[in-house]
Amino acid sequence: MIGRDAGTSTPAPKRVAAQEGLFDVACDPPVLLGTRCGACDAAFFPPLGVGCEICGAAEESLRSAPLRATGRLQAFATVFRHPGTDIETPFTVAEIELDDGPVVRALMLAPTDDDLAVNDGVAGAWISCGATEKGEEIIDLRFAVKENRS
Numbered sequence: 011m012i013g014r015d016a017g018t019s020t021p022a023p024k025r026v027a028a029q030e031g032l033f034d035v036a037c038d039p040p041v042l043l044g045t046r047c048g049a050c051d052a053a054f055f056p057p058l059g060v061g062c063e064i065c066g067a068a069e070e071s072l073r074s075a076p077l078r079a080t081g082r083l084q085a086f087a088t089v090f091r092h093p094g095t096d097i098e099t100p101f102t103v104a105e106i107e108l109d110d111g112p113v114v115r116a117l118m119l120a121p122t123d124d125d126l127a128v129n130d131g132v133a134g135a136w137i138s139c140g141a142t143e144k145g146e147e148i149i150d151l152r153f154a155v156k157e158n159r160s
């Protein structure tokens with residue numbers, strides 16, 4: 011047999027999203043699972059379950075739409091005190107206008123806003139945040155600056 015030894019190789023662990031239904035974890039670079047209106051072409055994230063918020067078209071007009079995880083910083087804030095135990099402080103929350111339309115609120119990869127500026131170009135990246143009992147890798151999305159203030 012040519013190539014790797016199938017007897018000893020182990021398959022890469024399966025990846026699962028920290029939050030079901032928001033991201034396509036098979037895509038790299040990351041893709042957000044949004045919705046696009048067939049009538050007015052507006053895009054939404056998180057995906058809409060009812061009619062279009064812009065033109066009022068019925069639910070049947072909405073289609074699943076992959077949205078690129080790239081955009082521009084509109085606003086950001088670093089959180090230093092947080093009552094929950096699900097995330098370590100400090101962390102930075104940002105509002106990002108995606109290149110594909112919607113404004114989303116997301117976490118930045120860097121814990122503080124030291125090097126951030128409004129209008130910075132940002133892109134999504136996967137982070138590993140543990141494993142399930144079945145050994146699947148749990149991944150989540152964070153944004154990082156790819157291009158400073160243009």
Ligand SMILES: [Zn+2]
Pocket residue numbers: 047048049050051052062063064065066067
């Ligand atoms: Zn619409």
